[in-house]
Amino acid sequence: MNTCSRNDLSASVACIIDDLAEQGWSLQTHFIAPTLTHALAEECRKRAAAGLLVQAGVGRSALAVVSEGLRGDHIQWLEAGQSGACDQYLAVMDELRQALNQALFLGLEDFESHFALYPPGAYYKKHLDRFRDDDRRAVSVVFYLNEQWQAEQGGALRLHLADGCLYDVWPQAGSLLVFLSADMPHEVLPATRERLSLTGWLRRRGYGPL
Template sequence: MIGGDNLIHQVNDTTTTTTTVADQATSTIQTKATTTDNKLIDLTGGAILNDKLQYFQLQHLTQLETDGYIIIDDFVGQTLHDSCRKETLQLYDSGDKLRDANMSRGDTKWNDKSIRSDKIMWLNKDTCLDLKEGRIPHISTLLARLEQLRSELNAVIPSLHLDETRTQSQLAIYPSGGRYIKHTDSFVGGNSRRITCIYYLNPGWKPQDGGELRLYMPQLQQQQQQHDNLTTTVDIEPLGDRLLLFLSEYIPHEVRPSLADSRIAITTWFY
């Protein structure tokens, strides 16, 4: 979430309601407490090629249009999840692979741990030596699986046109007390990130561990007319083997303070 991220200052004249997404034992979609028949964005134009669905269900794509996010639990299974987590901890313990996350706008970069306090490593296959030299094969397998999601979205939704040649991926580890204040991943309408995919590597996560991802849900026109000052948020628990997808341009979000020893996630952005 570096380069193009937009920090958002909190406003105090709004009422906020928060929904927590509960743990689910099987792959499923999650829904907000309040839904509407209106679409946040028309991704499909009504044309979905159902016979090409593999990782997604039709309900996933419908929810992405109406709510702006979807969740898939048990995404790759415990074996690959545990192997990826082991590799991330080895990278972290090496002492020189991850660095303090910066924020940037244009050519200006800065670091402020009161705003963002994770350590990161870029996982771009063309530049990351650990990927190129095969030292993190299980993370490589996970990234390939995520790229398959992009290919499926393009196949199922012909009008979507996600860029098949451009992807960014990043490993982020938050220490105890780490957080990232409210921000967005992309500019609306720009030539930038369109879908954010976050894969969590936190087995045995408990509510007292904190570190939820708080989504600030966009107001549809009908909701704005009814509740001018209402902000609805959804807290996503960073459970191990959970995949979260959301529309990068439309969903402001923040990482709530993490109270566990480490909070681990791998994020991939589609353009």
């Protein structure tokens, strides 16, 4: 795995392209400037304090059912024009989308994303990000917003790799995890502190459910 730990967006994107082609996932640290990362974390907390984050369901949005035994995060979807920090993040994700299309010919048409807040003790059991009746989600993207995260606090995203190995990704602010949605089972382990992220999907063109 190539790991780019520098604030060079183009270099990090190049690493992501190589990693996805070679192994189907990529982890980059310090993906965007700390000032933007901090602003996004503050935006998430502001929305949570205003009661705008709601408990996430399971399934496509119109049919989603809350299942506390499967996942315990609270979310709100991003829309363009909601805040300057969110618009900057969406612009970076669009740069990533275009670069992946150019290099890997994935046919990615758009990006959807939401804030995700896991209260202490919340988790998300092992799952895939691709719906059974809708294959538009092609690449999963998780950007973490938690400053000074310590391993003993838990909260890792655990990847179940094709060779049977497990790989834990700590939700440290500035880290970006990218993986192929249909091929990477994963789970979120409980933490002892509040856990914030932006979770999203780069999607292919869709014509409705399969």
